[in-house]
Every structure is written in structure tokens, then in C-alpha cells.
Amino acid sequence: MDAADRLISFVDASPTPFHACATAAERLRGAGFAEVDPRDAWPTEPGHHFIVTGGTLVAWSVGPEAPAHAGFRIVGAHTDSPNLRLKQHHDGWRGEQATVALEPYGGPLLESWLDLDLGIAGRVVLRDGTTRLVRVDEPLLRVPRLAIHLDRDGSKLDRQRHLDAISGLTRRPFLDVVGERAGFAGAEVTGFDLMTFDLRPSARTGVAGELVAAPRLDNQATCSAALDALLHAVGSADPAGRYVMVLFDHEEVGSTSERGADSPLLSTVLERTVLAAGGSRDDVFRAVADSVCVSGDMAHATHPNQPDKHEPLHRIALGGGPVLKVNQNLRYATDGVGAGLFAAACESAGVPLQRYVHRADLPCGSTIGPTSAARTGILTVDVGAPQLAMHSAREVMAAADVDTYGRALAAFLTSH
Template sequence: MTPYFDRAHTDDLIAFISASPSPYHAVASAAERLEKAGFRQVEETDAWDGSSGGKYVLRGGAIVAWYVPEGAGPQTPYRIVGAHTDSPNLRVKPRPDSGAYGWRQIAVEIYGGPLLNSWLDRDLGLAGRLALRDGTTRLVNVDRPLLRVPQLAIHLDRQVNEGMTLDRQKHMQPIWGLGRADEGALIGFLAREAGVDAAEVVGWDLMTHDVQPPAYLGRDRELLAAPRLDNLLSVHAATAALAAVAGEPLPYIPVIAAFDHEENGSQADTGAQGPLLGAVLERSVFARGGSYEDKARAFAGTVCLSSDTGHAVHPNYPERHDPGHLPVPNGGPILKVNVNQRYATDGTGRGIFVTACERAGVPWQSFVSNNAMPCGTTIGPITAARHGISTVDIGVAILSMHSARELCGAEDPFLLASTLKAFLEV
């Protein structure tokens, strides 16, 4: 273990992930931590003032929080950490109650790009939000074994170990009991769990989650196995970093922006392609007496670190990685580069990231995709293009990305948070 590793941070990440089975729970968990650090929620429908201090906006599964230091003017640039709150999973359809041959099942859609086989034969809970007739929402979390997507026995599929093909419509519908598929059964059950009248529930955003809790793994407990590391690890690190710098005399206005719907393209009012971040930053400038010219000057000096997980070198598939860029767990945060702008990093951004790592005393690594493999993307290029903000893509190297359960180094969450804190300070 490195001398600067703080296991308390990873312990708190475990608590954060466990309390955040959906994006709606994740932003509530982040807001709770920020409230303890003195931040207060502001409503988008209210008039904003230009006072100093910590503030945040919640919209669905997204949160934008910022701290205005004493003496900040309308031209003061921002230092932003971007992340996302959603993860690939199975989401409940508008008519959820189904079944056949005496089994009760739940009709689900596939959200994002999950490793489908990782959802088989797992004990699954159900979480999300219920929309009520009065226009409010209620969070719900059934964090116990409720659902299961059963795999076909090998006796009925003798070639399964030579290659398994899952039909998204036929093979991924979970079971949750025996008997007739009664319409309204699931929502009635969830309404009781949430303590509301089922007749008041008019809509829902519900998703499955693995109920096995996060755990340290390995001989020396140097690894962390957990669901939703992509990308609650970054959301938690960003929240911790912002809370840590609040109250300091800062040359910038530190911001975190955790968006929803990154896993399906970010095209949503709560996604990175939506107006939320730009509206918050602009309104903050105007609330401090600024003009459009002030906003343009503030944005011109602004930098964003887009923090998302990346790929650690897989010991069983080393040929899938670039041979000169092989990130390892507990090697520190990674700088993600792609010259075709799947990541937004350039040479100037590299300098900003390296400076933050050096200030924090944190090691760092580089990630580049194998030229023969397609490269994923993040909110980084979207943020850069939509707002004209200099953006750098970084993250933590993990294995089993988009699995129901992922794996990272136990030290890396703290190393990332330390880097983000240093970035927000200078």
C-alpha cells in the first residue's frame, strides 16, 4: 500500500455506492454530503443571488454544485469536474407485469451497453423513483433479493461454453415469483415499499441493481469489487473534493457537474448534451452582476476535468490493449487520450492534469486505445464542444467495465479525489 492511501475514503465510497442504486439516489447521496459541508440547495425556478458560499441544483438524476469564494467577481473562471450518475442495467417497462408457465416476471428494457451475461443468476433489487399524481416524486429502494434472470441449464444448452448468445427481448426478463401476472402487482408492491398509495402513482423510473454489497478483495484487500464504479467512483471523488475546498480562498469557482444518461448518449435535459451546466454557470455570472461579456471571459478561462472510468490492462487479454499504455490498479488516475476526439484531452490539458497530480503528490498513468479497437467516449468532448470550455479526460482504471460488478484498485479512489482537490484549488 502506498503511504498516502486513506482507506477511510474508500470505506466512504462503499457507503456511497450502497446508498446509490439509481441516479436519483446518487444525487441525493451527493447532496447529503454537500449539505454537511455547508452547501444549500437552490431551485431553478427561484431568483438567484450573488452571495458567496456553496450551492447546488438538483434535476432528476443530475446535480451541479459550486462554491463561490469571497471576492469572486463575474469574470472569475470556473474549475469544473464532470462525471455521470448512470450505469448500464435493466429498466422497468411502462407495463411491467408479465409472465408465463406459472412464473411471475417483470418486463424490462436494456439500458446502455451492459455485459448482459453479468446480470444472469444474480440476486437483484429494484430502485428508482415513483412519480405521484401531485407532481412530486418518491424514491424507492428494495435492496434485497427480489428479482433474478435465470440462466438456462447446461443440460439444455450443451454448447453454452463454446459461445453464449442472449436475446435481449426473450432471455433478459427477470422472474420475481410464482403465480399469475396480475396487472399493477409490481407498482402496488413498490408503492407499499415507498409508503404511498398505489392509486397516486402515475409514472416511474425503475431499474435493477445487484444487492451483493461492495467488498475489498485480494490477499491484502488491495482491490475493490463493487457495482456502478462506472461512474459513481468519480461522482463520489468529485463530491469529496468540492466539499474539501469549500471555505478556502480560491482563485477559481470550483464546480462539480454529475450528469445522467451518459450511458445512452447524454441527450437529455439532465445529460451533458442538455442545457443544465451552461444555464447554471451563466446564471451564476449574472447573479454576481455580470454581463454576457463577463460570461464569455469567465468561460474562456474555465477548465473541466471529465472524470470517468477507463480500462486497466486485463491479464488474460493483454493483446486488446495498446502495448505502450497499460494502466494498472493502484497506479493512480489515468489521462485518457484519443486524437480523434473521443476524449477531449490535448497537450495543454495534459499539463493541467500533471500539475494537479504533482501538487497532490499522486502518481498518474496514460491510457490510449489499441489502434485496432474502437475507442469509447465520455462527456468530455460534449462539454468542450457545447460550452467552448477547455476539457481534459481522466479517470480510474478498472476491470469488467459495464458488468453488474466491476473491479478497481482500493487506493485509486482516494488518489483520484486528491487529484481533483488539487485541481479545484489552483
């Protein structure tokens, strides 16, 4: 299975951040990583470990000869993607149709979610205190488009009034419907984080299969590449290596949560790892000062139909290789030192490097990079792989970029 096929497998297995963590955890266990409960004592022996908290996963590998004050090589990404999520009170009945109230999460391209067959997935908390992953691969929901005959002017979608889905012509509590298919009673649900997802599988597309069309490429493409990179680094058998992969939740809504990039989670993992190795508080600070992080998030390829929306000196090509992202107002964390480190990694991996700058007259998006850098004090560089249709229900990238992206991240982790 090549890198593009691994990405397709990852995305199709991961309709939510919780499933993305479960998918990553399964692959980590297969590579010899052991899960740690953060409420337990931290592992004191070198080895490979990971924790999961909600939709966030942190994995780390410590070589047997790594001193307590050794720096960490970190690759970061995020597990969440814009979508439509279930409101707390969601059951409705309008025009003899059962409706389900949905709320946009992040900044989805709303038009792309209309007229899709939508499944439902996420997690539920039951009355007995247990939490269950839920995935229903059935077309339970659809957000219908208004016919052109009733909307000749193409009015803008209202996030409050125009995004409720229809679930059929039978008036039933939607949680009962989901529970019947997922093996729980709707009345036993005391909490939930449920979201819709497009049921169409990911695919290689284009006349020669050069493209990958899939939901959630932003940013599961980086999650998959980061996994490839971490496992490559572990396989390099550097006895003094300290490698970390962090897949944060909630990037699309600002990262401010107990498991987002603006939380102390990553710093806590690094500090506990140093202290468990017999290090002091001063060793923690030495390790942080010697660490570097690559923040991976997808990048805008130059749109073939609207190239004027892009900075004219910084064209980005599908299939052109990884992208270094720079913004002078620090919407990206990259500075000259970080740029040099990633450029050297790409050169070492034998892959081309593209450089992205956003148009100065358009607002620039951001990533986990600036937030995590400010929280941890670690030198951070923002990178990505080129794609089109970012935040659409279905996005597209070049299959070749999946491989070169992973190789560049692996070279970054293992460089010294």
C-alpha cells in the same frame, strides 16, 4: 473513514442516479451548501450552492473576492450506470411463473446480470403530482440463466427475449408489490423510472483488502472522488476561487437529454452565477474563456488474462494512480494543453500519472468530456481511475486508486 470506505458508503447508498444525487446532496448540506430551486432567483452573494434536476446535480462555490469575470474550475462525472430497467407494461405470466419485463439501459455486460438477487429502486410519480424516491432492498427479481444442458453452444443473449425476470409464482401487478414495500398504492402511480440493482453490498476484497469490488464503479467512483475534491477545494479558503462539480445523468446512452452533458444545464449555471455576481454578458464569455474542466470517468486497467486487447505501449495498472485518457479522434476531449494541466495537478498532489490510449483497431468508448466541451466551449481534459470488468454488474478497482484519484482532482480544482 478513508476514501475507499467513503466510496463504498456512497455506492451502497446510491442504487440509481436519483439516489446518487440524494447521497451527494446530503453530504453537501453537511458541508454548508444550500440547495437552490432553479425556478427561483439565483443567489447573488458568494457562498456554496447546488441544484438537483432528476439524476443530475450541479454544485458551485464562489469566494467573496471572485470577480464576476473569473473563470471556473470544474470537475464533471456521471451518475448513471448500465443496468436493467422496468418496461412500461411489464407484468407477464409464463409457464406458471410471474415475470417482469426488463430493458437494458446502456451497454451492460448482460451475462453478469443473470442469476442475481435483484432489488428495485428509482422514482415514482403519484396521481397527486408528488415524486418519491423508491428503494426496495429485497430479492424481488431474478433473471434465470438457461441450464448448460439446454445450451451447450452458449448462445448469445437476446436483449428483447432473454432478460425478463421472474418474480415468483403469484400473479400480482409488480407495482402493487413495490408499493406495498415502499408506502404507496400501485394504482396511484402515473409515471416511474425504476431499475434493478444487485443486492450484494460493496466490499474490500483481495488477500489484504487492496481491492474494492462494487457495482456502479463506472462512474460513482468519480462522483465520490469529485465530492472529496470539491469539499477539499472549498476548505482551501481561496477567497477568489470559483469551483464547480457537475454530476450528469444519461452519459451511458449519449447524454442527449434535458439533464445530460449535451444539455445547456452547465452553461446555464455558469451564466446565471456570473450575472448574479453583477457581471455582464461579456463577463460570461470572459469567464468561459478562463475556465477549465476535468471530465472524470473510469479507465480500463490492463486485463491480466487478455493483455492483447490493450494498446501495448499504454499498459494501465490497478493501483498505479489516476489515468489521463487521450484519443486522436476525440472520443476523449484531452488535448496537449489539458494533458499538461492534469499532469501538473498530479505532480502537485504527489500522485503518479498513467496515460491511456485505446487500441487503434478497436472502437473506443467516450465520456461526457467531448460533449460538454462542445456544448460549453470550455477546455476539457478526460481522466479516470483504473478498473476491471467495466459495465459488469460488479466491477473492481484498487482501494489505493480511490485516494490518489480524489487527490488529483482536488489539486486540479485548486491549481491556478
